[in-house]
Amino acid sequence: MDRRTLVRILTPAVALLLLGGCTGAGVDVHGKPGAAGVRDPLFHKLGNGGYDVQHYTLTLDYDPATSRLEGTAEITARATQDLSAFNLDLHGLTVESATVDGKKAAANRAGDELTVRPHRDLDKGRTFRTVVRYAGTPTVIVDKDKDTSEEGWLTTADGALAVGEPAGSMAWFPGNNHPSDKATYDITVTVPKTLQAISNGELQSERTTGDRTTFAWKSKKPMASYLATLAIGKYDVKHSTTASGLSVLTAVDKTVADDSAEVLAQIPEIMEWATDNFGTYPFSSIGAIVVPDGEVEYALETQTRPLFPQKYVDTETLVHEIAHQWYGNSVTPATWKDMWLNEGFATYAEWIWLEDFEGTPAQESFDAAFDTEKNWEFAPADPPSAAQVSEDPVYYRGAMVLHKLRQKVGDETFGKIMQGWAAEHRYGNASTADFTSYAEEKSGEDLTDLWKTWLYGTDKPANP
Incomplete structure (x- = not known):
C-alpha cells in the first residue's frame, strides 16, 4: 500500500x-519548485523562475583585515506560480540559516544554486519574505564574456569593490540574478571607521559606534542586480547639486582625487545635455566612484554611481556611463542577447556628444566604425555566445544601427524615438523586438531592410 x-x-x-x-x-501539496534559471539565451543558469523580487534589504558587515563578510539578505518577493521551493543565486559563502515568512526553511546548496524550501507551499500571487543569513570570504568571479574580466568581490589595498555585470552580484548577496527581475534596494554596510562604504542611490545615515561605522544607502527605483555596487575604502567624497537641483555624489580614491577632478566637474554639464537629448532623468541622484588602476579593469554603469578606474576617467567614457542611466539602467534588456540596447545606445551617445562639442560629425564616427573589420564579426542583436556579449559589434555596430535609423527617419523623429523609448519603458525591461516595433510605430516607416542589414546582418554592405 x-x-x-x-x-x-x-x-x-x-x-x-x-x-x-x-x-x-x-x-x-499543490506547488511545484521554481525553475533554476530563466533560460537566458546566453547565460542559461542565471536567474530563477517562480517569483518576482520586489525589494532587497541587505545588511552587511565587512572586515578587510580578515576579508570576512557577514550578511543578512531580506528578500521580499511575489510568487508567480504555486511554489513548493525556489532558488536563489549565490556564489561561495556559507548559508547559516534561512526563513520564509518568519518560519525556518530548508536551504540546500548545489554550486551557485541555493534552493529554499518553505514550511508550506506559497500560493501564486502571494507576497512573501525570505531572510538568508550567510558569511564567509567573498570571491572573484571570472566573467564568461571575457577571458580575463573579473567581477564579484574584488579586494583592494584598503577595502573591496563589488561589481556585478553580468553575474557578479551573487558573490556578495543571494538573489534572482538576472536583469529581467528588477527590485528596489536598501544596503546597509558596517566597516572600520577609517573607511567609507559607497553604494547606489542616496545615503540615509552614517553612524559610528566604537571603531566601526555603518552606512545606510537606499535605491528607491528598480535596479537590476548586476547594477548594484559597493565600494569600501578611503575616498574623497564630495556632495553637490546640478542647476536643476539633482544630487551629485562623487567618491574618489584619495590617491587619484586630484587627477580626476577636472573631468568629474563636467557631470552637471553632461547631465543637462543628456536630459535635453534623452528626456527626464529617471533617478534622484548621479555621481561617480573612481579607483586606482588595477583595482578594476573596466568602467561600469552601476546605477546612479558609475564606477571608473583612473585610466578611464575621460569625458567620452563619462558620457557613455551617464547615458546608460537611461539606456540599460532604467530601460533594462529583457535578456543578455539584447545587450546592444545598452551598449549601442551609450556608444551613440558618445558620437552625439562629439558632434555637439568636439566638431566630429556622427557620420565620421560611423565611418570609422564601418571601416573596422572587427565590428563585422557578428550581428549586434545576435552575439553568438556569452563570451562575445561585450565584444565590439555590440557597441559599435549597435551605434551604427542608431545612426542609420537617424538618417532614415530624420533628426526630429529620431530624437522623439530616443526620448519616447526611454519614457515608455522607464524602470522596466525591453527586448530588441520591442525596440524595432517601437521605432516603426513612431516613425511610420517600414524599417525591415534597415534591421536586416544593420541589426541582424553579418555581411558588410558594399555601400554604407
Missing part, C-alpha cells in the same frame, strides 16, 4: 501528520 492510499483510510488528523503538517496548518 502506498503512502497516499494509507492516508485516505486514516483519520484526517493522522493523515495530516503523515503529510508533514499539523492540525490547523493547512498544509498544501
Whole structure:
C-alpha cells in the first residue's frame, strides 16, 4: 500500500501528520519548485523562475583585515506560480540559516544554486519574505564574456569593490540574478571607521559606534542586480547639486582625487545635455566612484554611481556611463542577447556628444566604425555566445544601427524615438523586438531592410 492510499483510510488528523503538517496548518501539496534559471539565451543558469523580487534589504558587515563578510539578505518577493521551493543565486559563502515568512526553511546548496524550501507551499500571487543569513570570504568571479574580466568581490589595498555585470552580484548577496527581475534596494554596510562604504542611490545615515561605522544607502527605483555596487575604502567624497537641483555624489580614491577632478566637474554639464537629448532623468541622484588602476579593469554603469578606474576617467567614457542611466539602467534588456540596447545606445551617445562639442560629425564616427573589420564579426542583436556579449559589434555596430535609423527617419523623429523609448519603458525591461516595433510605430516607416542589414546582418554592405 502506498503512502497516499494509507492516508485516505486514516483519520484526517493522522493523515495530516503523515503529510508533514499539523492540525490547523493547512498544509498544501499543490506547488511545484521554481525553475533554476530563466533560460537566458546566453547565460542559461542565471536567474530563477517562480517569483518576482520586489525589494532587497541587505545588511552587511565587512572586515578587510580578515576579508570576512557577514550578511543578512531580506528578500521580499511575489510568487508567480504555486511554489513548493525556489532558488536563489549565490556564489561561495556559507548559508547559516534561512526563513520564509518568519518560519525556518530548508536551504540546500548545489554550486551557485541555493534552493529554499518553505514550511508550506506559497500560493501564486502571494507576497512573501525570505531572510538568508550567510558569511564567509567573498570571491572573484571570472566573467564568461571575457577571458580575463573579473567581477564579484574584488579586494583592494584598503577595502573591496563589488561589481556585478553580468553575474557578479551573487558573490556578495543571494538573489534572482538576472536583469529581467528588477527590485528596489536598501544596503546597509558596517566597516572600520577609517573607511567609507559607497553604494547606489542616496545615503540615509552614517553612524559610528566604537571603531566601526555603518552606512545606510537606499535605491528607491528598480535596479537590476548586476547594477548594484559597493565600494569600501578611503575616498574623497564630495556632495553637490546640478542647476536643476539633482544630487551629485562623487567618491574618489584619495590617491587619484586630484587627477580626476577636472573631468568629474563636467557631470552637471553632461547631465543637462543628456536630459535635453534623452528626456527626464529617471533617478534622484548621479555621481561617480573612481579607483586606482588595477583595482578594476573596466568602467561600469552601476546605477546612479558609475564606477571608473583612473585610466578611464575621460569625458567620452563619462558620457557613455551617464547615458546608460537611461539606456540599460532604467530601460533594462529583457535578456543578455539584447545587450546592444545598452551598449549601442551609450556608444551613440558618445558620437552625439562629439558632434555637439568636439566638431566630429556622427557620420565620421560611423565611418570609422564601418571601416573596422572587427565590428563585422557578428550581428549586434545576435552575439553568438556569452563570451562575445561585450565584444565590439555590440557597441559599435549597435551605434551604427542608431545612426542609420537617424538618417532614415530624420533628426526630429529620431530624437522623439530616443526620448519616447526611454519614457515608455522607464524602470522596466525591453527586448530588441520591442525596440524595432517601437521605432516603426513612431516613425511610420517600414524599417525591415534597415534591421536586416544593420541589426541582424553579418555581411558588410558594399555601400554604407
